[in-house]
Amino acid sequence: MTSAPSGAMPLSDEDARRQLRRAVLASTIGTTIEWYDFFLYSIVTGLVFAKLYFPESNPLVGTLQAFLIYAVGFVARPVGAAIFGHYGDRIGRKATLIVTLLLMGLATFAVGFVPAYATIGIWGAVLLTALRFIQGVGVGGEWGGSVLMSMEWARTNAHRGFVASWPQFGVPAGLFLANLAVLAMSQISGNGFLAWGWRVPFFLSIVLVAVGLYIRLNILETPLFARLLAEHRIEKAPTLEVLRRQPKDILLSAFARMAEQAPFYIYTAFVFTYGVRTLGATRDMLLMAVMAASVLEFFTIPLFGHVSDLIGRRRMYLIGSIAVGIFGFVYFAMVDTKAPALIFAAIVLSLVPHAMLYGPQAALIAESFTGRLRYSGASLGYQLASVIAGGPAPLIATALFAYYHSGYAIAVYVLACAVLSLIAAALLGDHTNQDISQEYDDARTLGNHGHPTPAA
Template sequence: MPLSETEARRQLRRAVIASTVGTTIEWYDFFLYSTVTGLVFAKLYFPESNPLVGTLQAFLIYAVGFIARPVGAAIFGHYGDRIGRKATLVATLLLMGLATFAVAFVPSYARIGIWGAVALTVLRFIQGVGVGGEWGGSVLMSMEWARSDAHRGLVASWPQFGVPAGLFLANLAVLAMSSLAGDQFLTWGWRVPFLLSIVLVAIGLYIRLNILETPVFARLLAEHRIEKTPMLEVIRRQPKDILLSALVRMAEQAPFYIFTAFVFTYGVMTLGMSRNLLLTAVLAAAVLEFFTIPFFGHLSDVWGRRRMYIAGAVAVGVFGFLYFAMVDTRNPMWVFAAIVLSLVPHSMMYGPQAALIAETFTGRLRYSGASMGYQLASVIAGGPAPLIATALFARYQSGYAIAVYVLVCAALSVFAASQLRDYTNKDISREYDDTGATHDSGDTWHAA
C-alpha cells in the first residue's frame, strides 16, 4: 500500500538521519584507527624498528582496512540487492562496531610480541569489510527515499556528512586523551576512544532498526526483479562504470588521507609540529565540511553532478602544492590554514559523489555496483596513499614530491568523471534496461 505524502516525508527524514548517524559511527571507528596509527601503533607494536620503518609497518596494517573494503562491498552488495538495504546496514554496523571495540583490548608488543600486530591486522580487516558494505547502503537508504529528482544530490550527500562528523569525533576523542600527563596516553589513554565506540554502536543500531525498506527495493521485491547473483551481474553488465567509479575517487580519497592521516607523521616526526595543533586543525576542517558537503551536494543538483566533480578534482590538483608550501613554513597559523582549507576541494567532490556514483547503476544492481566501484578506490587510492606519501618523502625529502602524486590522482579523476554518464535530475526509479527506457552514452534519455 502506497504511503501518504506526509508519511513518505517522515520516512525520508528517518532514512536520512539513520544513514547519517550510522555513517558517523562507522567513520568514527575507521578514523580513530587512522589517527592512532601515526601516533601510537608504530611505537607500541613495532618498537624494534627505526621510526620511519615502524611508521611504514603501522601504515601497512592501516592499508589492510582498505584492501578489505572491496571484499565487504562484494559481500554486502550482494545481500543489499538480495535481501534489502535495511537488514544489510544493521549487519555492517555490528561488524564494524564490534571490531573497533575489540581493538581496545589488543596487547602491545611488550606483552605478546608480534601477535599484537597480527591481532590488529585481523581486526583492521574486519573493520574494512564492515565499511565496505556500509557506504552503498547508507547512500541508497537516503537517495531512494528522495521525493524529487531535483534534490537527489542534496539528499544523497547527507550520508557523506558522516565522514567529517566521524573525523571530528575521532580526533576530538584522541585530543581529549592526549592531554594526559606523561606516557599515560601511550600506555592506556589511546584505548578509551575505542571502548567508547560501543555506546555509539548501540545508538546507531536502535535508529536503524526503526526505518522502513526503500521504495525502490520494495518495488523490485513486489515485481520479482531481484537478481540471484547481483554482483556478478553488474560486473557483466557495467564493468566500465565500476572502473570509472573507482578512478573518479582518486582525487578525492588519496589526498584526503594524506591531508588528514599522513599529516600527523609528516608534521610531528619531520617538522616537529605540535600533535595537538594538528589534531585541532583536523577538527576545524571537519567542522567546515559539516557545511560544505551538503552545500556542494545541493550545488550539484543545480550545476550538474559531473561538472561540479571535475571542478573539485582540478582544485585539489592545484592545492596540493599550496598545502605543502604552507605546512613547510612550520608557522602554526599557516599549518592550521592549510589543513582546514584542504577539505574544501574534497567537499566539492564528496558532496556530489554519492549521487554521481549511485545513479550510474540500475536499481536492482545499484547496491552491488555502487559499492564495488566506490570501494575499489580504497585499494588504488586511500589505502596506498599514506604509504606512497611516506615512501616519496623518504626518497625525495620534499613534500612537493607528494604534491605531484596528488596532481596525478586529480588528472585521473578528471578523465574518469568526463566519461561517466550524468543523471542529474533524471528519473532513476525505472530499471535502465527496461524496454522503452534505455539510455545512450551521453546525458539524455530517449525511448527505444
C-alpha cells in the first residue's frame, strides 16, 4: 500500500500506479504549456520586438534592447522560485502548480494585446517588460513543483531519473509548439506577420492554459508531502531555512546548469538573429530546424534520464558537460559555412548535448534537498542559473560577435560555461538510487557524510 494525502485512505498499488501516470502527465503537459509561453516570447524577440518596439534604434542596438526585455524574464525566475518554493513547501505541490500555470498563461495572453511603439511610444516596451517579469515569476515557481509532483510519486528509487525527466520533456515540447505557431503565422503574406500575425500564438496560449488547468485539478498531492503534513514537519519559512541549511547545494545547482542553459538559449533564441542577419538563412528554415531539434529531444531527454539511473546522475552529467564544451566549436564550424544543410544539421544536433544534461538534471538537483525544503531548494538552485546563464546568454553572444566578428568567440563562452558546470557537478552530491523519503537531517537516516544511506 502507498500513503495517500492526509485524511484519505492509503492507496492500493494499482491506484498508486494510476496516480503516478496522472502526475507525470499533468506535470509534462503543464510544463509544455509553461514553456510554450516562455519560448514564444524568446522566438518573437529576435524576429519582431526590435522592429516594433525600438524602431528608432539601429538594428544592433534594437536587438540588444529587445534581448534586455527578454532577460527580465530570467531575472524574475529566482523571485518566482522564492515565492512559490515557500508555498510549495507550505501548502503543497498541487495548489502551487495551479497558481503558476494561471500566472504564466494570463501574462502570455496579455502580451498579444500590447500596442507597438507607433501607437503608444516607449510604453509598449514598458508593458512588455512588466509582462515578461510576470512570466518569469510563473516559470520560476513551475519547474520545482512539476518535477516533485512526478518524482515524489515514483514507486521505486531505481527509476527516479527517468520519471523526473518527463517534466523536462515540456521544454522541447513547448519549444516545438512555439516554433510551430510562429512558423504557421509567418506564412501570412506581406506585412501581415509583423502587423498582427505574431500576436495570434500569444492569444492561443489561453486555450492551452484551460487544458492544463483541467488536468492539474484532477491529481492528488504527493505521498511525501502528505506524510510531512501528517507528521507536522512543515517549515514556517522554508525558503529562509533552505538558504540557512543548504546554501552550498543551491549555488552548486545553479552553476551546474551553466553548460545546459546558456548554450540552449544561444542555439534556440540568439540563432534567429545570427542566422538571418549574419548567415543569410531564412526565418522559416531556422524555425523548422529548431522544431526538428526539439522533436529529437522528445526521445533523448527521457533516454538520458534513464541512463542516469543506470550509471549515476553525476557521472551522466559530467559526460554531458564535456560534450557541451566540445560541441560549441563544432556548431559554429558548421553554421559559419552558410550552407543551409549544415546550418540545419548543426541546429538539430545542438540539443543532443543539452539533453545529456537536461535528462538527469531534474533528479540530480531535486534529490540534493531534504523533503520538507525540496521545493524551495530545488527551485532556487535551478532558477538562479537564469540570472547567470540563460538570461545573459543571448546578450553576451550578441556582444561577443559584435566585437570579435566570429562565432568561435561564442564557442569559447560555451566552453567556459561547460567548465564551470563540470566543477559544480563534481562537487554536488549524488543521490542516485538512495531513499529520499526520509528527511536528510534526521539522525536515524544520515550516513557518515551527511547524506542519506542507500535504500535497502
